[in-house]
Amino acid sequence: MQKIPLNLAAAEMVLARDIFKNDSPTGMPICGKGTVLSDSLISRLQQMGVQSLYVEGHPVWQEGDRCLSEQLAELEKRFSKTLDNRYNAVLLDIYRNHLTTAMGDNGGRTEE
Amino acid sequence: MDERRSDLKKIIMDTKTLPTLPGVINKLNSLSNDDKSSVQEMARIVSADQVLSARILRLANSPSYGFYRVSTISNAMILLGVNVVKSLALSSSIFEIMEKNSVGLWEHSLGTATAAGIIARKLALPEVEEITTAGLLHDIGKVIIGLKCAEQMPEIRRKIKLDDLFISDAERAVLDTDHAEVGGWLSKSWFLPDKLSEPIAFHHNVNSSEDHRIKTSVVHLADVLIKASGFGDSGDPYVPPIQQVAWDALKLNEALLHEMVVDLEDKLVEVKNFSLELANAAAV
Numbered sequence: 001m002q003k004i005p006l007n008l009a010a011a012e013m014v015l016a017r018d019i020f021k022n023d024s025p026t027g028m029p030i031c032g033k034g035t036v037l038s039d040s041l042i043s044r045l046q047q048m049g050v051q052s053l054y055v056e057g058h059p060v061w062q063e064g065d066r067c068l069s070e071q072l073a074e075l076e077k078r079f080s081k082t083l084d085n086r087y088n089a090v091l092l093d094i095y096r097n098h099l100t101t102a103m104g105d106n107g108g109r110t111e112e
Numbered sequence: 113m114d115e116r117r118s119d120l121k122k123i124i125m126d127t128k129t130l131p132t133l134p135g136v137i138n139k140l141n142s143l144s145n146d147d148k149s150s151v152q153e154m155a156r157i158v159s160a161d162q163v164l165s166a167r168i169l170r171l172a173n174s175p176s177y178g179f180y181r182v183s184t185i186s187n188a189m190i191l192l193g194v195n196v197v198k199s200l201a202l203s204s205s206i207f208e209i210m211e212k213n214s215v216g217l218w219e220h221s222l223g224t225a226t227a228a229g230i231i232a233r234k235l236a237l238p239e240v241e242e243i244t245t246a247g248l249l250h251d252i253g254k255v256i257i258g259l260k261c262a263e264q265m266p267e268i269r270r271k272i273k274l275d276d277l278f279i280s281d282a283e284r285a286v287l288d289t290d291h292a293e294v295g296g297w298l299s300k301s302w303f304l305p306d307k308l309s310e311p312i313a314f315h316h317n318v319n320s321s322e323d324h325r326i327k328t329s330v331v332h333l334a335d336v337l338i339k340a341s342g343f344g345d346s347g348d349p350y351v352p353p354i355q356q357v358a359w360d361a362l363k364l365n366e367a368l369l370h371e372m373v374v375d376l377e378d379k380l381v382e383v384k385n386f387s388l389e390l391a392n393a394a395a396v
Contacts, residue, residue: 003381054381078342078351081276087354087364088336094370095340098377 001102004060005052006045013037017054019045057104068103072096117288124260125297136161137201141303144194154194155186164201168192171200199245202304214258216345221248223343223380227334230375235330235362239307243327246311247334249304251346253295253312254279261287272348279347280316292316318358329358337376 001016015035021027030048031041037055045053058065066074075095082088139157143149159165165185172188173181182188189197203225228247232240258265264286271282283290296313304312310324311331321328332355338344339351 001378001381074342075340078340078349081278081350082353085353087356087359088351090366091336091340091351091354091369091373094366094373098373102377 001054001056002058002060003052003054006042006050008060009037009042009045009053009055010059011037011039011042013059014056015053016056019050019053021048058102068100071099071103075099120261120287120289121297124256124294125301126260136164137198138303140194140198140201144198151186151189151194154197155184155189158189158197158201159185161201164204167200167204168197171196195239196241199241203245203248214255214345217251217254217347218344220338220344220346221251223338223341224248224250224331224334226379227337227372227376228330230379231330231334231337231362231372234368234372234375237326237330239327242307243311243330246308246327246331249295249299249308250312250315250331250335251291251295252298253291253293254347256294256298257283257287257291269347276350277348278350278352282348290316316352318355318361325357325361329355329361332358333362333364337372340373341376341380343380 013036015031015033015037018029018033019031020029030050031045035041075092079088079092083092136157140154143154143157158168168185168188169182172191182191225244225248229240229244232243237243268279268282268286271277271285272279275282277285280290280292292313292315296309299309299312307324307327310321311328314321314328315331315335318325318328318332335346336352336354339346342349
């Protein structure tokens with residue numbers, strides 16, 4: 001999942017969270033999680049003043065972003081001193097799976 | 113060796129140069145320990161601090177409390193409870209001290225506070241607000257060491273890097289004490305309640321906690337989770353080992369841990385991509 005500003009949103013991206021009016025969780029829901037974005041939907045969201053949204057995977061890459069394999073390598077390094085602790089080994093597994101899911105289909109893509 | 117440590121304790125705890133807590137917290141503390149004091153008296157003290165008043169009103173009017181249009185401090189204090197107001201006052205002043213010193217450590221503390229709140233809610237523990245504050249304060253000893261032992265800091269950093277040490281081990285090698293112990297000293301000199309000082313002093317050694325083992329365990333686990341997530345900078349890059357006693361005290365299991373990680377990462381997404389928004393806002 002990634003939070004992106006609306007002007008970087010593009011057709012085919014999938015919403016990872018509901019969008020609310022005025023970006024406030026107490027506002028009226030405008031668009032539900034799981035919706036596939038289209039150009040017309042994006043321009044309507046623009047008219048409604050939506051600033052940012054959450055999308056599945058990691059579709060927008062910017063300088064400094066690391067691809068999945070780099071992130072996994074850093075994760076392993078952080079755990080390198082405590083792998084003999086069985087609870088930490090469990091936690092490492094959880095994080096490994098989480099990262100892989102969170103990065104989605106674009107996970108293996110390297111930065112352009 | 114012991115002498116060196118007590119000398120250091122004197123230097124570190126030299127009250128003249130120690131960051132002080134704003135008077136409002138001391139007054140609130142003494143009033144709330146006195147059965148005869150009324151909420152109105154406390155509200156009068158809080159009202160003198162406009163930033164704190166604004167924060168309290170904002171919290172009291174937030175949808176999570178389900179009440180709207182709370183406009184007086186005394187109503188807000190009745191609604192939120194005196195303890196929540198006290199930890200709000202404490203955390204906003206700690207923010208100021210930390211923010212000035214190190215952004216990485218501030219992020220780590222903020223992240224630990226977030227994680228502690230998530231863990232406490234997931235386990236349906238009482239006093240979530242206090243646990244969150246303890247998470248925020250758990251590394252306050254690092255701020256003090258940074259201020260008081262500035263000369264030894266390069267040596268500590270060098271040891272972490274060259275010898276692959278945890279920051280606590282490097283601190284002990286150089287200073288004969290570590291940030292948890294220093295944090296414990298500081299919380300004594302600030303007269304913080306035990307439910308805050310125990311998690312601060314024992315978050316790396318849950319076994320030593322006596323009266324607040326659950327809270328200490330939560331802060332210990334929150335520290336581990338946020339370091340696993342790689343958020344912020346606490347001085348070294350390594351995830352500390354989850355202690356058996358904490359695992360048992362919180363009755364953890366793999367499924368629970370998994371849910372906590374998902375909740376935490378879900379929360380952190382909002383913070384992590386902040387730079388993307390900033391870059392874009394600048395470009396527009």
